[in-house]
Amino acid sequence: MTSVKASEENLVLVAGATGGVGQIVVAKLLEKEFKVRVLTRNPTKAANMFNNKVEVVVGDIRELSTLSSATQDVTHIICCTGTTAFPSARWEFDPQPNLIEWGMIFSDSAYRDKKAKNTPTKVDAQGVSNLVAAAPHNLQRFVFVSSCGILRKNQLPFNILNAFGVLDAKQKGEEAIINSGLPYTIIRPGRLIDGPYTSYDLNTLLRAKTGGKLGVVLGTGDTIAGDASRIDVAAACVECILYPSTEGQIFELVNKGARPPAIEWEKLFSQIVS
Template identity: 65%
Template sequence: MTSNVSENLVLVAGATGGVGQLTVAKLLDKNFKVRVLTRNASKAENMFAGKVEVAVGDIRNLETLPAAMANVTHIICCSGTTAFPSERWDFEDNPNFLEYFGLFLNPAEAKAKAKNSPMKVDAQGVSNLVEVAPQDLKQFVFISSCGVERKNEFPYSVLNSFGILDAKKLAEDTIKNSNLPYTIIRPGRLIDGPYTSYDLNTLLQAKTDGNLAVELGTGDRLTGQTSRIDVANACVECLNNSSCYNKAFEIVNQGKRPSVVDWDALFEQL
């Protein structure tokens, strides 16, 4: 059962991203105290209009993180970079169109030249968060991805061309091997806004229109699309829910949505 008592202070990494924004909104709606971890304080302050505490840090840089951890009871990690090379990979030499083409043909070079690659953000960055998390943290919630356990199978083999699933799997293992209570949430391809990724669903502005049911699975067998809204719902509904402790689960949207989604019942199946 989600508890919204005020002594909980939830740190959200990646709060300015698509799922992150929705997660913060839902936390505030449920009266959680929220601190966001961001690289860009003014962006976060404009976005959340004084409703959250803002801590400045970059998850790649360990020394920037301890100050954000004071009194934190839960961490929700929604951060990430793109699966394929993009400006979010923060290349030193700011490639032009043709140079990007070259990087697409040479994953090893792309990974070596990027300052914000999946390995640096999704693997090392998450490991840094785990390292500085309070010892008495109640729960570390991490957004991973469908496909981490079958990255050699299509379509995940393509998704993993530049190592995103390798990085997510490393992060999952780091979290599982820590002594922190954790919940790992593995969405399929994200749909519904805010459209923050560079992919077909963003181009098509793909949405569920709130019509699709939530399906959870374990063992990395589900494949499908997942609403950012339901990923954010899962991130918040799993807090303080003992059915979710030390669990990893997939989440996709399919079938007809009931009038009310019973998150407790969904989590009990895990």
């Protein structure tokens, strides 16, 4: 399996860069000397977080009209956006719902999407579709962080996780990517652990280590389950773009078994490449 090195021609757009996985993705890209552009609604936060070592573009994946400048001339897109699976403050209710409205939000999906700005439907389905639509036709890779359980939504615990449609929305995002004709890699992590990091310090992110002692297990066909370190998920997002053979692949990632001194991504990918 032949790897590809970063070059001056590579420009990677990271959507969701200030989130738990996205922060580490950016740090790992910089460590490998990729040029990085981050898409954000809060440019000051992003600039401070990454010590002004990235290009910051203001935009919102929920609004297609804001994405043209963000995707211009990029060679790769890594999308690690997302919101909570269950209604929370991150769904951006305006104004804060009262008790009666909370009841409607929990029982009526149409009302829920009308009331909240940041639901899974708007982020993981429509938002990802918008990012796909805005991607340049010569994109080298679109990497998407999805979720385990996409194909097991009728089974525990995924039917509970999908109570408010997060897996349905992730699946629609996956379908938009697959049907676009763009080269892609989809990563379906288990339940995310480790972080998110709130220090907003690039040096801290570069030194980030998984809090557990478990190895990385990759699977296909949505057959595995378990916890997944955000650090390892971020590493997989970056490492997969270095290997042409991971194009067109969908794989799950969880942490299990003894952790070796170093994760051999080339070996792990070679086990899942068909």
